[in-house]
Amino acid sequence: MNDHVTDPATDPATEAFVTHRNLLFTVAYEMLGSAADAEDVLQETWLRWVEVDLEQVRDQRAYLVRITTRQALNRLRALQRRKEAYVGPWLPEPLLTAPDVAEDVELSENLSLALMFVLETLSPIERAVFVLREVFDFGYDEIAAAIDKSPSAARQIAYRARQHVDARRPRTPVSREETRAALDSFQSALATGDLQGLLDVLAPDVVFVSDGGGFKLAALRPVVGAEKVLRYMAGSVEKAGGVFTSTPTMVNGNPGLILRVDGVIDGVLAFSVDNDLVTGLYYVRNPEKLTRVESETPLTSR
Incomplete structure (x- = not known):
């Protein structure tokens, strides 16, 4: 009798994770400014994702982003302590990107080192909310679930973060x-x-x-x-x-x-x-x- 072996290519959890992996990495990187830390967050997200009962998950993308956001928030708080001891200004890790990233005007603007340098001045929770709302256009209900706050609290945090960022970035987008x-x-x-x-x-x-x-x-x-x-x-x-x-x-x-x-x-x-x-x-x-x-x-x- 042959033992049943799950093929990773057809395993629903693996398939969903692989489908959304680039998005999850982008969320984590935008929050952390570090590719190495973003990769660690994805590893932690995977370990939690494989424990989830998928039959109870309505929206796999939103659920995965929720896990990633929570792990990134934990990492961001730890990273802040490292940054306090950093020699000189802390800039995000630059990434070589394909032309399709540049074609997404909103994404490329939010990924710019200039804007990500501004995001360093936000609190971890403000940065998480700003990223999910402004960069990835998540609804306040989804953001609230990711940060364990009410939708109205998420909306207030988003408003405060946007005001802070808008005061520090160029007034008009540049082509x-x-x-x-x-x-x-x-x-x-x-x-x-x-x-x-x-x-x-x-x-x-x-x-x-x-x-x-x-x-x-x-x-x-x-x-x-x-x-x-x-x-x-x-x-x-x-x-x-x-x-x-x-x-x-x-x-x-x-x-x-x-x-x-x-x-x-x-x-x-x-x-x-x-x-x-x-x-x-x-x-x-x-x-x-x-x-x-x-x-x-x-x-x-x-």
Whole structure:
């Protein structure tokens, strides 16, 4: 007599998890800003999902997102303690993304390092609610179930988080073409050492945020103002030595640059743009955060 063996390909729990895996990863990453932590959250989600009686689950996608959100909230609270001891500003881990992420305008805007840097200023519960509502368009009943609050409480948290974020991000969305044009001007000036060209593309109140994590030289606090940013960048290039090159790429669904010194990745530079000028530069140099910039990470809002 043959023992019955469940084929993972036809196992309903496995099938549902695999179907929604990219969404679950995107939810966890958007909440945490760390791919490694998002992967850990998915592992924890899987362990809880296989214990669920699927016959009692009406909406598998919503249920999986609920588990992921709860696990991500737990991880986010622990991560906050790590961030308090972090050397200098903490930037999200940049991800190399496929063109389809950029085509989802809302998703790419919310995945930008500029916005995710703003999300760092929210409390864990505010960030969870903002992500579920603004990025993934979940209803307040679903959000309430995920965070163990009432729908009205979820609505209030969402309103508060949105106000906080809106006060800190650009007033009007910027097209990819506008961002790309500003980036092209920036890259050209950087490549030729044209300091005036760089100054011309930087907004007067541009902010430069760098993350070395204590492993690489980086400013311990944001550098503000076009001339100060220019001086800091020129000094950094000089200290780096070697041959400095930049390559256009898609970071978190948005145009960015991979910077190399003598062919070795030094860091990833992401941008925020407004009125054809660069308003924010986000430079990730921490080697621990540069493991996902040479192969694409699939992200989705659906």
